[in-house]
Amino acid sequence: MPGRPSAHGRRPTERKGDVRERAILDTCEALLAHKGYDAMTVGDVAQGAGITRGALYFYFGSKQEVVTALVARTVEHLWERSRVTAQTEEPRPAITAAMQRTVELWSAHGLVMRTAIDLSLTVPEIGELWNHTADLFIVAITAVLERAGVQGGTAPDQASAMARALCWMIERTFYHASQESREKLQEASATCEYIWRTSARLIP
Amino acid sequence: MPGRPSAHGRRPTERKGDVRERAILDTCEALLAHKGYDAMTVGDVAQGAGITRGALYFYFGSKQEVVTALVARTVEHLWERSRVTAQTEEPRPAITAAMQRTVELWSAHGLVMRTAIDLSLTVPEIGELWNHTADLFIVAITAVLERAGVQGGTAPDQASAMARALCWMIERTFYHASQESREKLQEASATCEYIWRTSARLIP
DNA sequence: ATAAAAATCTACACTGTGTAGACTTTTGCC
DNA sequence: GGCAAAAGTCTACACAGTGTAGATTTTTAT
The missing domain is CATH 1.10.10.60 (Homeodomain-like)
Known part of the structure; x- marks a missing residue:
C-alpha cells in the first residue's frame, strides 16, 4: 500500500x-x-x-491501511515463529511446547492480536490475515491430535473439527486473559492445555 | 436512556x-x-x-445507545430462556440439551450476539451486558461439570476454569458458524458437545 | 377545550476523513 | 558541484457523519 x-x-x-x-x-x-x-x-x-x-x-x-500494515507486520512475525517450531515431537510434549509458545506470542503481541481479531469483520484484509494465521494453528493442532491417535477427518469427533474448536477456545481464552495480566495468561494456558490433552485422550 | x-x-x-x-x-x-x-x-x-x-x-x-438497547433487548430474552431451562438433570443429557438450546439461540439471535461481542470493548455498557450473559453460561457449565464428577475449584484442571475455557470455545465456534449457515451451526454444536463431554470424562 | 407532555422538524456547530496542488528536500547522475 | 527527477511534506479544502438547540406540531389527559 x-x-x-x-x-x-x-x-x-x-x-x-x-x-x-x-x-x-x-x-x-x-x-x-x-x-x-x-x-x-x-x-x-x-x-x-x-x-x-x-x-x-x-x-x-487510510486509517484502516495503517492498522492493516501493523497487523501484517506482527502476523508475519508469528508465521516465522510457527515455521521454526517444528512438529517432530510426541503429542504430550508437543502440546506443552505449543501452549508455551502461545503464551509468549500473546505476551509479546497481545495488543495487536486483539486488534486484528476485533477488526476482522470490518476490515476484510485483516480478516484474511487473521484467518490465515488461525489456519496455521488449526493445521498444527490437527497434526498433534492425529499423532495422539485421534482419527483424521472432518466429522464432529474427528481431528479437523476438534482442532478448529480448540483453536477458537485458545484464541478467545487468551484474548481475554491477555487483557488482564501475565499470570492470567499462564493460568489460561494451563487450562487450555488440560482440555486439549483430554480431548486427545492423553489423560488416562 | x-x-x-x-x-x-x-x-x-x-x-x-x-x-x-x-x-x-x-x-x-x-x-x-x-x-x-x-x-x-x-x-x-x-x-x-x-x-x-x-x-x-x-x-x-447516540448511535451506541441504540445498539446497546438492541443488545439489551436480545440479551434479556436469553436470560429468560436460561432461567427457564432448569438444571435438575444428569450430566450427559444436560450437555445435549444445553447445546441444543445454544443452537436455537444463535439461530435466532446470531446477528445481535455477534454485534454484542464485537462491540464489547468499545462500548462498555455492551461489555457489561455480554459479560453477565457469559457468566450465566459459565455457571451453568460449571454445575454440569461438577455433577459429572469434576472437582470444583479454580485450578486449571478444576470445574470453574474449565467451564470458562469451554464457554469461550462455544462462543467463538458459534460466532463463526453462525455467519455461515444453520448446518455449520449444527456441526459446530456436535463438535463442542463432544469436547465438553470428553472434558467431563463422559466418553469412556 | 385546553394546557402540559410528548414527539418531531429544521438548522447549525463541530470533528474527523480523505484529496488537491503547491512547495521543499533528497537522490542519482553527468 | 550542479541539476533534474523522485520522494517527501505541507496547507487548504470539500465532504460526511455526529450530536445539539430551539421552534413547532401532535398527543394525551383532564
Missing part, C-alpha cells in the same frame, strides 16, 4: 520513508494501546510520528 | 413513542444485518423507522 516499494531486500541505502513508515506503525501500536482503535485519529498517529496528516496519507491511504 | 420511562409494566395505553422505539430497534437490527455497524449511520436508522435524525435523538442519545 505505500506509495513506493517497501524496502525489504536489504537495500543499500535506507530511504527516509522507511524510517517514517516504521515510526507511523510504532506510533499506531502505542496509541492503540491506550486509546483504542476508534478513539485514535489519523491526526494523532501523524503527530506521534512527527509529521502532518497530509504527509501520512503519502504512506497509507 | 430514552427521554421517558420505558413502558414495561403493562401501561394502560401504549405511547406512540413505544411503537417508534421498537421500530428504531427493528430497523437497527435489519441494517446491522446487511451494512454492519460502521457503515450504518444514524440517518439510515431514522429513515428506516420513518422519522428524521433529529427525532431519533429524542429516543436515544
Whole structure:
C-alpha cells in the first residue's frame, strides 16, 4: 500500500520513508494501546510520528491501511515463529511446547492480536490475515491430535473439527486473559492445555 | 436512556413513542444485518423507522445507545430462556440439551450476539451486558461439570476454569458458524458437545 | 377545550476523513 | 558541484457523519 516499494531486500541505502513508515506503525501500536482503535485519529498517529496528516496519507491511504500494515507486520512475525517450531515431537510434549509458545506470542503481541481479531469483520484484509494465521494453528493442532491417535477427518469427533474448536477456545481464552495480566495468561494456558490433552485422550 | 420511562409494566395505553422505539430497534437490527455497524449511520436508522435524525435523538442519545438497547433487548430474552431451562438433570443429557438450546439461540439471535461481542470493548455498557450473559453460561457449565464428577475449584484442571475455557470455545465456534449457515451451526454444536463431554470424562 | 407532555422538524456547530496542488528536500547522475 | 527527477511534506479544502438547540406540531389527559 505505500506509495513506493517497501524496502525489504536489504537495500543499500535506507530511504527516509522507511524510517517514517516504521515510526507511523510504532506510533499506531502505542496509541492503540491506550486509546483504542476508534478513539485514535489519523491526526494523532501523524503527530506521534512527527509529521502532518497530509504527509501520512503519502504512506497509507487510510486509517484502516495503517492498522492493516501493523497487523501484517506482527502476523508475519508469528508465521516465522510457527515455521521454526517444528512438529517432530510426541503429542504430550508437543502440546506443552505449543501452549508455551502461545503464551509468549500473546505476551509479546497481545495488543495487536486483539486488534486484528476485533477488526476482522470490518476490515476484510485483516480478516484474511487473521484467518490465515488461525489456519496455521488449526493445521498444527490437527497434526498433534492425529499423532495422539485421534482419527483424521472432518466429522464432529474427528481431528479437523476438534482442532478448529480448540483453536477458537485458545484464541478467545487468551484474548481475554491477555487483557488482564501475565499470570492470567499462564493460568489460561494451563487450562487450555488440560482440555486439549483430554480431548486427545492423553489423560488416562 | 430514552427521554421517558420505558413502558414495561403493562401501561394502560401504549405511547406512540413505544411503537417508534421498537421500530428504531427493528430497523437497527435489519441494517446491522446487511451494512454492519460502521457503515450504518444514524440517518439510515431514522429513515428506516420513518422519522428524521433529529427525532431519533429524542429516543436515544447516540448511535451506541441504540445498539446497546438492541443488545439489551436480545440479551434479556436469553436470560429468560436460561432461567427457564432448569438444571435438575444428569450430566450427559444436560450437555445435549444445553447445546441444543445454544443452537436455537444463535439461530435466532446470531446477528445481535455477534454485534454484542464485537462491540464489547468499545462500548462498555455492551461489555457489561455480554459479560453477565457469559457468566450465566459459565455457571451453568460449571454445575454440569461438577455433577459429572469434576472437582470444583479454580485450578486449571478444576470445574470453574474449565467451564470458562469451554464457554469461550462455544462462543467463538458459534460466532463463526453462525455467519455461515444453520448446518455449520449444527456441526459446530456436535463438535463442542463432544469436547465438553470428553472434558467431563463422559466418553469412556 | 385546553394546557402540559410528548414527539418531531429544521438548522447549525463541530470533528474527523480523505484529496488537491503547491512547495521543499533528497537522490542519482553527468 | 550542479541539476533534474523522485520522494517527501505541507496547507487548504470539500465532504460526511455526529450530536445539539430551539421552534413547532401532535398527543394525551383532564
